[in-house]
Amino acid sequence: MFSLVEPADVRWIFLSHDDVDHTGNPEETISACPNARLVCNWAMVERHTNCFEFPHARCRWVMDGESLDIGDRVLHALRPPVYDSPTTRGLLDPTTGVYWSVDSFATPLPHPEAPIADLDAEFWGFGLMLFSLGAVSPWLSLVDETKFGRYVDRVQNLDITTIAGCHTPVVEGPFIEQAFAHTRRLPSVDPPKLPDQSVLDQVIAATAQPAT
Numbered sequence: 626m627f628s629l630v631e632p633a634d635v636r637w638i639f640l641s642h643d644d645v646d647h648t649g650n651p652e653e654t655i656s657a658c659p660n661a662r663l664v665c666n667w668a669m670v671e672r673h674t675n676c677f678e679f680p681h682a683r684c685r686w687v688m689d690g691e692s693l694d695i696g697d698r699v700l701h702a703l704r705p706p707v708y709d710s711p712t713t714r715g716l717l718d719p720t721t722g723v724y725w726s727v728d729s730f731a732t733p734l735p736h737p738e739a740p741i742a743d744l745d746a747e748f749w750g751f752g753l754m755l756f757s758l759g760a761v762s763p764w765l766s767l768v769d770e771t772k773f774g775r776y777v778d779r780v781q782n783l784d785i786t787t788i789a790g791c792h793t794p795v796v797e798g799p800f801i802e803q804a805f806a807h808t809r810r811l812p813s814v815d816p817p818k819l820p821d822q823s824v825l826d827q828v829i830a831a832t833a834q835p836a837t
């Protein structure tokens with residue numbers, strides 16, 4: 626990242642939630658960027674204090690639905706429809722239409738750079754369901770579909786041109802509507818059967834080094 630911006634020029638560091646694949650190395654980042662403020666929230670401090678000493682005077686708590694004026698633009702923090710922590714905040718930049726969706730729209734990929742247009746439609750739909758219900762938000766099987774649909778509307782009605790997330794290819798164009806449609810159905814689909822010990826046994830057998 627520091628090949629793009631000087632550490633002293635970093636003004637804001639946004640923590641989307643308290644999962645380690647999203648928090649990274651906050652101590653190093655905070656100390657390397659002395660002019661940055663840490664965008665987080667109360668629940669994150671409560672849950673993450675066991676492994677990170679929050680510099681309270683440098684924190685800016687943002688509630689779900691609030692805006693954040695970062696100088697040249699005002700960002701909107703809005704929790705995405707699928708999430709795995711109460712601390713989660715998505716982030717919309719209205720000047721570009723880019724929405725950071727955190728763990729929403731997560732899907733397995735054949736390789737990390739796979740563009741969404743290259744994914745087989747059925748593979749993508751099943752993968753999004755598998756990850757959403759199996760690895761992020763299994764409780765969606767318990768919720769009322771109509772009520773959840775209104776919650777999905779809240780995000781989909783934002784002026785989004787591009788979705789970026791932690792576990793998905795960039796979602797653009799017609800794929801945005803499809804991604805929301807897949808997500809909207811989550812409360813009513815049968816939860817997927819998840820890999821169990823028999824699958825782990827197969828993985829171990831397939832990756833075992835031959836005896837020399």
Ligand SMILES: [Fe+2]
Pocket residue numbers: 642644647709710728
């Ligand atoms: Fe997460």
Ligand SMILES: [Fe+2]
Pocket residue numbers: 644646647727728791792
């Ligand atoms: Fe994640």
